[in-house]
Amino acid sequence: MPKSFSRIGIYLGGxxxxxxxxxxxxxxxxxxxxxxxxxxxLWPHKPTTINYHHAFALADFPRLFLNSLIVSVAATLLQVFxxxxxxxxxxxxxxxxxxxxxxxxLATMMxxxxxxxxxxxxxxxxLNLIDSYWALILPSIATAFGVFLIRQAMLTIPxxxxxxxxxxxxxxxxxxxxxxxxxxxxxxxTLGILSFLATWNSFLxxxxxxxxxxxxxxxxxxxxxxxxxNADWPLxxxxxxxxxIPVTIVYFIxxxxxxxxxxxxxxx
Amino acid sequence: MTxxxxxxxAALFVAPSFIPIASFFILPMFGAFxxxxxxxxxxxxxxxxxxxxxxxxxxxxxxxHSLKNTLIFIAGYLPLVYILGLGAALLLNRxxxxxxxxxxxxxxxxxxxxxxxxxxxxxxxxxxxxxxNSALHTxxxxxxxxxxxxSWAMVSVIxxxxxxxxxxxMLILLAGLQSIPNDLKEAAxxxxxxxxxxxxxxxxxxxxxxxxxxxxxSLINNFQVFDQIYLMTSGGPExxxxxxxxxxxxxxxxxxxxxxASAMSLVLFIxxxxxxxxxxxxxxxxxxxx
Numbered sequence: 001m002p003k004s005f006s007r008i009g010i011y012l013g014g015x016x017x018x019x020x021x022x023x024x025x026x027x028x029x030x031x032x033x034x035x036x037x038x039x040x041x042l043w044p045h046k047p048t049t050i051n052y053h054h055a056f057a058l059a060d061f062p063r064l065f066l067n068s069l070i071v072s073v074a075a076t077l078l079q080v081f082x083x084x085x086x087x088x089x090x091x092x093x094x095x096x097x098x099x100x101x102x103x104x105x106l107a108t109m110m111x112x113x114x115x116x117x118x119x120x121x122x123x124x125x126x127l128n129l130i131d132s133y134w135a136l137i138l139p140s141i142a143t144a145f146g147v148f149l150i151r152q153a154m155l156t157i158p159x160x161x162x163x164x165x166x167x168x169x170x171x172x173x174x175x176x177x178x179x180x181x182x183x184x185x186x187x188x189x190t191l192g193i194l195s196f197l198a199t200w201n202s203f204l205x206x207x208x209x210x211x212x213x214x215x216x217x218x219x220x221x222x223x224x225x226x227x228x229x230n231a232d233w234p235l236x237x238x239x240x241x242x243x244x245i246p247v248t249i250v251y252f253i254x255x256x257x258x259x260x261x262x263x264x265x266x267x268x
Numbered sequence: 269m270t271x272x273x274x275x276x277x278a279a280l281f282v283a284p285s286f287i288p289i290a291s292f293f294i295l296p297m298f299g300a301f302x303x304x305x306x307x308x309x310x311x312x313x314x315x316x317x318x319x320x321x322x323x324x325x326x327x328x329x330x331x332x333h334s335l336k337n338t339l340i341f342i343a344g345y346l347p348l349v350y351i352l353g354l355g356a357a358l359l360l361n362r363x364x365x366x367x368x369x370x371x372x373x374x375x376x377x378x379x380x381x382x383x384x385x386x387x388x389x390x391x392x393x394x395x396x397x398x399x400x401n402s403a404l405h406t407x408x409x410x411x412x413x414x415x416x417x418x419s420w421a422m423v424s425v426i427x428x429x430x431x432x433x434x435x436x437x438m439l440i441l442l443a444g445l446q447s448i449p450n451d452l453k454e455a456a457x458x459x460x461x462x463x464x465x466x467x468x469x470x471x472x473x474x475x476x477x478x479x480x481x482x483x484x485x486s487l488i489n490n491f492q493v494f495d496q497i498y499l500m501t502s503g504g505p506e507x508x509x510x511x512x513x514x515x516x517x518x519x520x521x522x523x524x525x526x527x528x529a530s531a532m533s534l535v536l537f538i539x540x541x542x543x544x545x546x547x548x549x550x551x552x553x554x555x556x557x558x
Contacts, residue, residue, distance in 0.1 A: 006359050006362075007364075009359050010360065010370055013355075013356055013359065013374065014370050014373050014374070016431075017373050017374050017376065017431070018376070020388055020389070020392060023392065023399055024391075027391065035397065036396065036402075037402070038397070038402045038405045038406060039402060039405075039406035040399055040406075081284065082284040082285035082288070085281040085282070085284055085285065086282050086284070086285040086286070088281055089277075089278045089282050093274050093277060093278045093281065094274060095274050095275040095277075095278035095279075096275050098278070101286075105289065108293040108294060108297070110541070110544075111297055112488070112491075112492050112536075112537065112540065114492045114494070114516060114533055115297070115300055115533045115536065115537045116293065116297055116533075117516070117520075118300065118303065118516070118520045118526055118533060119295075119296035119297075119302075119530065120292065120296045120299075121520070122299065122303065122310075123291075123295065123296060125310075138288065138291075138292055139288075139292040141285075141288035141292075142285035142286075142288040142289050143289070144293070146285075171277075172274070172277050172281070176281075197379055200381070201380075201382065203381070203382055203383055203494075203495045204495065204513075204517075207498075208517075218381070218383075220383075222384065223383050226387055226499070233391045233394065233397075236387055237387075240383075240388055243381070243383075243384055244380060244384055247379070247380070247381075251372070251376065251379055255368070255372045256368065258375075258379065259371060259375055262375075262378075263439055263440070
């Protein structure tokens with residue numbers, strides 16, 4: 001393939017991938033008439049912020065953001081913590097029943113959320129936690145995937161480092177804290193990014209577990225807004241634009257780490 | 269350190285993850301079995317019905333219909349996302365200025381929530397005033413009804429799905445491409461192989477492990493397709509995009525048939541496991557590990 005051809009391909013592809021986002025922003029700044037106009041206008045002739053005023057009036061966006069943030073940050077921190085500990089145990093400690101226990105962890109990785117969603121709902125209902133942050137956080141405290149990821153990283157730590165620490169009188173906690181964790185920084189970053197994104201974007205479980213608007217996460221709030229105003233597209237595009245802006249900014253700042261984390265976990 | 273001592277230490281390290289995983293993964297897993305042998309509408313106590321939910325499922329035409337639609341979705345989505353992802357990976361598998369910028373752009377939909385993507389595409393494909401139909405109208409073509417039309421609804425959910433996921437496929441295949449040693453290709457070129465021959469005989473065979481991975485993961489994920497369908501069509505119009513998880517959701521939370529929905533989810537799990545095992549069995553025939 002000649003170079004110029006592939007250049008054109010890359011730019012065209014980039015346009016196809018980016019244009020819907022620009023269209024979303026453009027639609028959100030149009031009035032009801034211009035939004036539906038034929039031929040469509042690329043950028044509004046008379047940009048208006050009315051849709052954003054409506055969006056803020058109809059849905060409590062700061063609240064939705066805060067809810068998403070609370071749930072995602074809690075889930076991420078807890079998952080990094082629990083995965084780090086268990087990953088260390090599976091990689092560096094000899095103990096009875098280790099292999100069977102690890103196999104059990106791996107088995108849960110193959111169970112899709114859809115299979116356990118009904119009994120999980122029943123369990124949360126029995127615990128009286130439906131419609132609370134806890135319903136969203138508890139199932140994210142630990143995942144087999146996270147444990148597996150950290151275990152793989154901690155397996156690569158040279159035995160000599162550990163032995164040196166033991167000679168210095170370090171116990172497992174100290175080795176974990178001062179040797180293993182600092183050496184596995186990139187894997188913890190990967191896990192953090194992936195679990196944050198998974199919780200931030202999750203839809204089916206919050207849809208089932210949450211029903212009061214003041215506890216809804218951002219995706220749920222958007223779906224709700226769409227459910228109540230399903231033909232008011234400029235309004236909905238204002239909502240989705242609001243939801244996308246902060247994530248996109250963070251994404252472009254952390255772009256290299258994020259793509260890298262999808263790569264390392266995707267292949268191994 | 270003695271072994272008994274380290275078992276106690278290990279217990280302390282493992283417990284913080286074991287307790288939640290046991291409570292919120294393993295227990296519900298067994299719960300699914302338990303509930304599937306009962307009729308339970310949450311209002312009255314659960315009633316044991318044996319395997320009735322499973323025998324009912326075998327004769328449920330709506331279930332077969334949703335299974336068929338799930339397969340149609342996968343059959344449309346998978347080749348499309350693979351070809352687009354492969355194309356993007358081949359284009360971006362060379363060093364040039366702006367490479368990482370474009371990679372980020374291609375990957376942006378993957379990190380965006382499905383709710384945003386589904387609503388955005390629902391608007392783009394809106395029959396009246398949507399971008400696609402307005403543009404078609406301008407050049408004198410009347411566009412189809414997209415997600416409102418029985419025959420176009422499936423296409424309308426497949427397109428955004430491929431658009432959203434192609435960045436991930438690209439990234440996985442890029443990693444595969446970058447692991448192919450350059451001297452192999454150079455040697456082939458010295459022997460007079462054309463670019464196409466190199467692609468066909470070297471690149472593609474060495475890309476099979478990455479392809480295999482894409483295939484396994486996408487099948488597992490897309491048998492569970494739900495978000496985009498729930499948001500764009502809710503399974504309609506007239507059941508044209510009704511998929512299995514949509515059925516599970518409806519049965520449990522709209523009709524209050526917890527037992528039946530659990531039976532359905534277990535059958536879905538068995539289907540996914542079967543497909544994954546078949547793929548693992550078949551991989552020897554076509555996947556080349558270097």
